[in-house]
Amino acid sequence: MRGRSVSPVFVGREEELAALSESFDEARKGTVTAVLLGGEAGVGKTRLVQRFAEHCTAGGAHVLFGGCVELSTEGLAYAPFTAALRQLVREHGPAAIAGLLPDGAERDLARLLPEFGEPSGDGETDTGRARLFEQFLTLLERLADSRPTILVIEDIHWADRSSRDLIAFLSRNLHAPQVLIVMTYRSDDLHRQHPLRPVLAELGRVHGVHRLDLPRLSRDEVAQQMTAILGKTPEYAKVEKVYERSEGIPLFVEAMLDSGDECTFPESMQDLILSSVERLPEETQRVLRVAAAGGIRVGHALLAAVSGLSDVELETALRPAIAGNVLQIADNRAYVFRHSLIREAVHDELLPGEHQRLHARFAEEISKDRELVPPGRAAVELAHHWYGARDDRWALISAWEAARKSYKAFAYTEALPLLERVLMLWDRVPDAAELIGTDHTGVLERASEAANAGGDVDKGVKFVKAALSELDEAQEPARVAQLIARRAAFKNSKGQIGVIDDLRHALRLVPDDSLDWAEVVMPLSRHLMLRGEIDEAGELIAEGLRWVREHGERCLEGDLLLNLALGHSLNGRLETTIAINEQALEIGRSEGSGRLTTRAMGNTIDVLIDMGRADEALRMAEDGWRIAKQYGRLRGSGLFILNNWAEVLDALGRWDEAIEVVDMALSHGPVLRTRYSLLRVRADIALARGELQLVEAILAEIGVFKERPQEFVQDIISNARLRIGWYLTRGEPGAALGEAERVLSYPKQSSKAMLGWRLLSLLRTVCDAAEDVELERTAAVRGHAAEVAAELSVIGPVVEAYRLSYSGDFDAAAAAWERLRRPHNQAKALLRAATAAARCGDREGAATRLKAALPLARALRATPLVEEIEVLSRRVGGLQPAQEPSELLTPRELEVLRLVTQGRTNRDIAAELFISAKTVSVHVSNILAKLGVTTRGEAAAAAHRLSLLS
Incomplete structure (x- = not known):
């Protein structure tokens, strides 16, 4: 109505x-x-x-x-x-x-x-x-x-x-x-x-x-609104007054016209909104105040109970408000204020004592009959009303119950403020612990769990610290150990050091024949593996596996197996790693554990990359992403799988696809460690394409330039590799050599293909670049690198390809990279082989290798590598003629270019070609790079000049 x-x-x-x-x-x-x-x-x-x-x-x-x-x-x-x-x-x-x-x-x-x-x-x-x-x-x-x-x-x-x-x-x-x-x-x-x-x-x-x-109405539109409401054309002066005072807000126009034909103007907009309420009968206004305390929507039965009116009395009282369009009738016998501003204005008119009494009445009636509110809302309604009634005892009880309900619905971020309310009210309620069945520390523990699940790390840390301050580890060691382990998890998610020290402390507090001990061993052994303490981690895992198998803790067994496999991966024992991962994967599937299943798949993809089994890795990445979404693991293991997916695409030279995957993963807000891994993939591609401004921004975010403390082997080596690449691309071989010296001083190197051997291959490049200016330092780095190489295992085709590059057999390395379908590595190996041939006077051999490398580099838009190839080609007299633009552009790119020359936007092009606007953006970037231009206008001019679209 x-x-x-x-x-x-x-x-x-x-x-x-x-x-x-x-x-x-x-x-x-x-x-x-x-x-x-x-x-x-x-x-x-x-x-x-x-x-x-x-x-x-x-x-x-x-x-x-x-x-x-x-x-x-x-x-x-x-x-x-x-x-x-x-x-x-x-x-x-x-x-x-x-x-x-x-x-x-x-x-x-x-x-x-x-x-x-x-x-x-x-x-x-x-x-x-x-x-x-x-x-x-x-x-x-x-x-x-x-x-x-x-x-x-x-x-x-x-x-x-x-x-x-x-x-x-x-x-x-x-x-x-x-x-x-x-x-x-x-x-x-x-x-x-x-x-x-x-x-x-x-x-x-x-x-x-x-x-x-949505803008305000114009003067003419206000006039149209007034005409429609009044049923006649208003006077010009009246339109001017209403428009000036309402400032084009339709609700205010309605309120002004509703104030009477004289069109009076109260001092404030709240008075204006209330004017339609104040003309209603006093009993109607009273019931509206009651309804306002209940919210913008309140059920008939609840309003009748709180107001103390019979059904007939309530309907009689509300009829004028409905006729005046202050209230509207909603479904399920409920009333709703026509606009939230009207409800707010009425609610603000409540006196303090009246406000408390009404909230108490709502709480009392809902407590008697929870069906007075929609299903699932009683707990939070009670928490709201008891708190509004300033009844500390019931406000605490109801907040605890509402927090439990929110937690059950996975609404951890809603549970957290309710738990904070419990903590705030605790000292005002003498028997609080008896009322809710837990002590103050228990509330802090629950709040830390909610903060952890909701991703609020900073609050989680505060709650853990507060809980630990209330506990004596001698009296309640298991409880303290659990909190310390949670604090370690918070530290890890923030990329802080000290995680292992915390976990070792927690392990000392619990008996070594208990589930608590095994649950601490799981994260501790994983972190030890990542730090390179593989022997210590292996001993803990062996003991942990014995215990969990005796007690049938299958999921915990799977986690420990994955930690064990991680150690084999870092040592380069790839087949063993795959076999153990498969055991964990089977446990995850049989137990229906999405966390374990997706973690096992992510780890297996990583190993397949090291083994050069790219097609299998891509298939598993696609399956893993689908299963992660199915199990609700999208932002956890799912993003780890996306990171591995991007790494496969990066290795295969499918860089535009890799960037799309990275961008998609970053849009999901990954935890800090996963975010850094994704950014490293993006930085590798940006370095290869010479996008130094982007590289600098990424390295700054990761903390590469600040020497942020790192504990994990993978982080240390990956960051060092990025710093070396940055210095080499900027033409600073001396700085790159210094970074090589620092990373070689790290005592734990990995046989993993994409870590240790990839680094050694890069160090060979650094030494070749710096040898002319830093002969002695270069010799020392070569010697130290050789000692490291002698200790690392050589298993799998990817390690072998990197080993060939490191040892200087660049032709064999190029052939190996070609078999592995890794064009960037292949082109770099061909350039290095050409350089070696040129130094030996074999100009023809150098030119032949450069002619093979140049199209690979150009197709990747690897600008620094293209420039190096072209410079050496000019020196040996075998410069590869630039391809005609028409040969470089694919049929799809020519279609996009045709529409670009017509001045069409990316969205227009996407609609025309039935593709996404993001894909159009990638095509446009490729076109600009291939034509050697920077703007769409220049691309259109080049298209006409070169007759590409004729």
Whole structure:
């Protein structure tokens, strides 16, 4: 029911409505995933979205609605997604919705809606939340298989952290056609520290996410709105007054006209909004104040109970508010304020004592009958109202219960502030421990778990420190050990040192024949392996395996096996590594452990790269990524697998594809260590292409220039290799030689192909470059490198190829790299062989090798290598003539170039050729590089000059 103050005509917004429709058209093709609609409070976002939804529904689309409420910030997790699920269940029934998901997946959705049965009992809490995200993504994609689907989420400025994370996840990963997410937010509410600001900034960089700002109405549009409301054309002076005072905010225009034909203007906008309320009967105003304490939406039965009115009395009291369009009737016998600003204005009018009493009444009635609120909301509603009632005892109890419910729903970030509230209230409630069944330290431990699962490392560290300060390790050693191990995990995720010292301390606290001991041995042995302490780690693993096998701890056995395999990998024993990884993989599959399965697959991909089995590595990477998403391990093992995938593509010279994989992985917000690994792959490609500015930025972020302390062999060697490459590319062989001296002084070198032998091959290049100016130092480095090489094993074709490069047999190395299909390494080996031939006077042999190397380097756009080849070619008189541009451009690149010359944008080209805009961007970059130009205009000019498109 609408009052006369709302325009019956949809005024203005044609441009914005067209933009939404265009985005929906692109979403149906799979090129747009989301629209962020921002605007001030009262500017008409809801009306615009409703009109858009009406148009889409009339066209056959399925529109789902979910809204965020202020209560979300107090732990009401996933509110908009729960609402959308509830709509689906109401329309189709839970069985039909469950049928759209993989077998058993509805048990994850049961954490949001009880209609889906009993939630899964997944003990791997860090995977459950990610799996829930995957199931919602799958659900949207399956819904879109039958008809276009739109998910509308309003007021995301109130979204809880878990909802914000799910919004970001869906926006990045929703690539299926026929799905569009439309989200609204108050742009004027976003202060500098607002948690939505970084989410908006992140989404603004995601391809397929559009931003749309809803402006205020113009003077003419205000006049149209007034005419539609009044039913006649208003006087010019009245339009001027309303427009000047409302500043084009539609809600304020309505409120002014609703204040009477005299069009009086209160002193404040809150008074203006309240004017329509103040003209209502006193009993109606009283009930509205009660409703405002309950939130923007409140059920009839709950409102009747709190207000003390019968059904008839309540309906009589609310009828004027509904007729005046202050309240609207929602589904399931609920009332909703027409606009959140109206509810806020009414709520702000509550006196302090009245505010507390009303919240207490809501809490009391919900405690008596939890069915007065929608399923799943009682706990957080009680926490909200008892806290608002200033009842410390019940506020603490209800916050603890709500935190447990949030934790069960994988809403760790919503559980955390509730646990913080418990800690804040603790000293005010004398028998707090008896009331909730745990001591103060137990709350701190739970808070540290929630912080760890939610990725809030800094808070997690604070809670762990606080908990440790309350415990005596002599009295509760196992408890202290668990906290110390968690602190070590926090340190590791932040890239800090001291992890092993913490874990050794934890191990000393627990009996060596207990599950606690085995659980500490697992991370400790892994870190020891990574630091190169392979013998010590092996002894711990052997004892740990004996214990876990006796007690049937299969998943822990699998983890220890993977740690054992890691040591064999670092020692270069690749076949043994594969065999042990397969044992762990089988355990993971038989136990249904997504964490163990994906970890085993990621480690196996790494070994396949070292063995030169690139095709197998690519297939497993693709399978592993799919399985990681299936198990909800996308941001954990999934991103580790993506890193390995990028490494395979990098080795094969498929650099543009590798960059896409790296960018995709980085967009998921990996933990710091995984992020650094991904950036190293990107830096390797940038170095090879001479993109020094990008290389410098990456190395600065990783901390390569700051000599950040490192404990792990892989980090130490990889960072040293990047520093050496940086110095060589900048023409500073002396600095590169100094870095070679430093890395050789490290006592633990690895036989792993992509670590130790790759480094030794690079050191040969450094010595050859620096020998003329640093003869003695170079000789010392050569001698030290030879000692290291003598200690390393030589197993597998990749190690052999690097060994040939290190030993100076460059022709054999080039042949080996060709067999392995690694064109960059092959081209470098050919250049080194040509250099050696030229020094021996074999100009023809040098020219032959350079002619083979040049097209390889050019195809990779490896600019520094191309320049080196061309310089040596000129010296030996065998310069390879540059290829004609028409020969360099592929048929697809010629198609893209044709559209570029027509002035088409990347998005236009993508639509024309049925490819993604990102792929178009890659093609355009390739075209510019191959034509030797820097702008699209120069490319068009070159195309005409060279008659490429004739």
